[in-house]
Amino acid sequence: MIELRGVTVRYGSTVAVDNVDLELPTGAIYGLLGRNGSGKTSLLSVLASYRKPSAGTVLIDGEAAFENPRLMRQTSFIRDTLDLSGSDRISTVFAVARWLRPGWDAEYAGKLLDLFELHPRERVGGLSRGERSMLGATLGLAGRAPLTILDESYLGMDAVARTLFYRELLDDYLAHPRTIVLSTHLIEEVAELFERVIIMDRGRILLHDETDALRGRGVTVTGPADLVTAFAAGHTVLGEHSLGTVRALTLDGRLDPDEIARGERDGLSFGPLGLQELFVHLTSQPRPLEASR
Numbered sequence: 001m002i003e004l005r006g007v008t009v010r011y012g013s014t015v016a017v018d019n020v021d022l023e024l025p026t027g028a029i030y031g032l033l034g035r036n037g038s039g040k041t042s043l044l045s046v047l048a049s050y051r052k053p054s055a056g057t058v059l060i061d062g063e064a065a066f067e068n069p070r071l072m073r074q075t076s077f078i079r080d081t082l083d084l085s086g087s088d089r090i091s092t093v094f095a096v097a098r099w100l101r102p103g104w105d106a107e108y109a110g111k112l113l114d115l116f117e118l119h120p121r122e123r124v125g126g127l128s129r130g131e132r133s134m135l136g137a138t139l140g141l142a143g144r145a146p147l148t149i150l151d152e153s154y155l156g157m158d159a160v161a162r163t164l165f166y167r168e169l170l171d172d173y174l175a176h177p178r179t180i181v182l183s184t185h186l187i188e189e190v191a192e193l194f195e196r197v198i199i200m201d202r203g204r205i206l207l208h209d210e211t212d213a214l215r216g217r218g219v220t221v222t223g224p225a226d227l228v229t230a231f232a233a234g235h236t237v238l239g240e241h242s243l244g245t246v247r248a249l250t251l252d253g254r255l256d257p258d259e260i261a262r263g264e265r266d267g268l269s270f271g272p273l274g275l276q277e278l279f280v281h282l283t284s285q286p287r288p289l290e291a292s293r
């Protein structure tokens, strides 16, 4: 179990992570979603022990993680910046990874390089943005760290490379179960990978749930405005659209099938809400002035 207790990250007067409590059972793929500046990288830096929180602690199986060499060897944090020297060859980066990561699988790393059409003699500085992302993905996957954190590390990849990466991630995770945390803006594209989703907003955890539970959460009701309005009474409305006399409301929560059947008899139509739409509805409330930048 990974536990965050009262974790706060401040940069001067900016509170990037605000007193977060989170319990993450190990052995799952987590998707961390949040708008720009919501605190994802700050939270992940603390989770990876790259940064000491301004307050609070991270415990892994009950042990404090920060400056704990044993736990740090079991944690891999891949950022899009990669933090590697441009003059190093990929082969040198792999040699360091082998030394750092007890679970490093050199054969698998080679297979991923072939898949991404990279060569061990290439220097990091000569790689394109997408190729750097591919190298990051290779380091993250072949490292087999019990806690692997990928912070938007595959953003530079094109659609083909991303698809290869998702397939490898899932296959390798099934063969070697571990805890993987992915932060992303490409929600629908990676939603199939996540077993659990964490949504951050303004430094806080807005929601943490199983992906399947979230898929059933949220419904769009469309029909004549007066009927839709009457149907929505007692529900939390996340969003609305109107066109002439037709109104569409997005409702939070799971609807009772009998209630849906009654609505359909009255001429209303119902549609599910995708994870991305749910995310947009939940995080698109106007920001208070003091939180705007």
Ligand SMILES: Nc1ncnc2c1ncn2[C@@H]1O[C@H](COP(=O)(O)OP(=O)(O)OP(=O)(O)O)[C@@H](O)[C@H]1O
Residues within 6 Å of the ligand: 011, 014, 015, 016, 034, 035, 036, 037, 038, 039, 040, 041, 042, 043
């Ligand atoms: N080194 C820093 N110094 C000062 N403020 C910072 C620093 N790093 C982050 N911040 C601020 O902390 C807040 C959270 O930033 P963070 O990078 O954690 O968000 P994020 O969710 O990862 O954003 P994005 O999706 O845009 O990458 C933002 O307001 C950001 O400006």
